[in-house]
Amino acid sequence: MKPSFLLRTVLLAFLAVSSAAFAQQPAGSGPAANAEPTPEQKAAELKKINEEIEKFGWTRQGMGKIGTIAQIAIPQGYRFTDGNGASKMLQFYGNPPSDRYLGMLATENFEEHSIIFEFDDVGYVKDDEKDDLKADELLASMQEAQEAGNARRKEMGLDELEITGWAVPPRFNDQTKNLEWALKLKSKSTGGITINHNTRILGRKGVMEVTLLCSPEELEPLLPNYQKILTGFSYSEGERYAEYRSGDKIAEYGLTALIAGGGAFALAKSGLLGKLGVFFAKLGKAAILLVIGVLVAIKKLFSKLFGARQPQ
Numbered sequence: 001m002k003p004s005f006l007l008r009t010v011l012l013a014f015l016a017v018s019s020a021a022f023a024q025q026p027a028g029s030g031p032a033a034n035a036e037p038t039p040e041q042k043a044a045e046l047k048k049i050n051e052e053i054e055k056f057g058w059t060r061q062g063m064g065k066i067g068t069i070a071q072i073a074i075p076q077g078y079r080f081t082d083g084n085g086a087s088k089m090l091q092f093y094g095n096p097p098s099d100r101y102l103g104m105l106a107t108e109n110f111e112e113h114s115i116i117f118e119f120d121d122v123g124y125v126k127d128d129e130k131d132d133l134k135a136d137e138l139l140a141s142m143q144e145a146q147e148a149g150n151a152r153r154k155e156m157g158l159d160e161l162e163i164t165g166w167a168v169p170p171r172f173n174d175q176t177k178n179l180e181w182a183l184k185l186k187s188k189s190t191g192g193i194t195i196n197h198n199t200r201i202l203g204r205k206g207v208m209e210v211t212l213l214c215s216p217e218e219l220e221p222l223l224p225n226y227q228k229i230l231t232g233f234s235y236s237e238g239e240r241y242a243e244y245r246s247g248d249k250i251a252e253y254g255l256t257a258l259i260a261g262g263g264a265f266a267l268a269k270s271g272l273l274g275k276l277g278v279f280f281a282k283l284g285k286a287a288i289l290l291v292i293g294v295l296v297a298i299k300k301l302f303s304k305l306f307g308a309r310q311p312q
Contacts, residue, residue: 052092053110056085060108066117067102069239070208073232080105086116105229113222115229116211123249124241125202129256130172138259139166142183145260150188160188167195170259177202177241178230179255195219200258201233202241204248207258208233 037045063071064080074080081089086104091097098118106114143163150160168182182197197219201208212226235241253261 053089056081056088058085064103064105066208066233067119068236069102069119069203069205070117070233070235072103072105072117072229072234074105075229075232077108078105079108089114090116113218113226114213115226116213118209118211119203119206120209121206122253123206123251124204124244125207125251125258126254127172127174127177127202129254130174133170133172133256133259135166135169138170138256139163142260159190162186162188168197170255172255176230179258181259197223198259199230201230201235203235203239204241204243205239206251208235 058079058081059074060079061074064074065071065082067083072080081104083099083102086101087097087099089104090101100118100120101116102119103117104114105117146161146163153160162185164184164186166182167184168180170179170181172179179200179202180198182195184193185196186193197212199210201210210230212222237243
């Protein structure tokens with residue numbers, strides 16, 4: 001069984017720390033400063049990682065309950081864990097804790113990709129901008145916001161990023177109520193390319209945010225299967241977009257601001273990239289964090305660019 005991209009990353013970090021520990025030993029008192037862990041040591045550590053992951057609680061068939069808000073059909077060869085398990089899993093990979101995680105879907109052996117579910121209860125987001133998503137204007141404003149956001153990223157010890165263009169221009173599926181776009185991001189320290197792929201699933205009371213994690217070479221062949229997986233997603237009764245009732249909370253912004261917020265600082269799920277960027281550079285590949293629905297709520301920026309959305 002080949003280790004997954006994420007497992008390889010965690011193992012790589014462990015091996016680097018192990019090598020550093022060896023290097024700090026006095027001469028003649030242990031392994032050479034440049035000693036590499038043996039295949040047996042690598043296998044043992046990978047086994048420990050897998051054993052720890054199994055403790056997070058997984059369901060392998062039927063429906064995965066995404067809080068009380070929604071559910072996802074668990075495809076054959078996949079496993080699902082709830083919000084508690086998802087939070088533990090992401091902390092295990094070096095991400096900050098969050099009470100917004102509602103579930104995680106992953107391939108059985110983590111060989112291909114993982115999908116994270118979060119929900120933002122911003123209220124009912126109107127889709128009246130669906131035919132007027134100005135890609136060029138959005139890109140320019142997001143690039144400007146990213147530069148400001150890099151100061152915050154630097155404070156957090158994360159890699160600074162440059163938005164170089166669209167990988168997929170913004171588009172809205174009126175049938176599924178899915179908003180989708182993808183950005184090309186470049187690491188300022190390593191030059192590595194990251195793709196930030198976003199989808200927001202609109203609901204009656206807010207937006208479901210899903211984060212897809214995969215390696216660079218898996219992106220293109222993965223997207224059709226990923227989109228097929230999302231057809232198994234459904235909101236629970238009373239939570240669907242079509243079930244909006246007069247008096248429900250209305251989001252202060254629309255689709256345009258969702259996109260701008262999703263790409264503004266590209267902060268979510270990139271802690272792992274920031275911490276391990278040097279290791280990715282040594283591997284000769286960039287991490288792809290396909291962030292589907294990353295919300296950075298910068299109300300002042302939204303008001304300046306798009307104006308507040310008032311309830312009707």
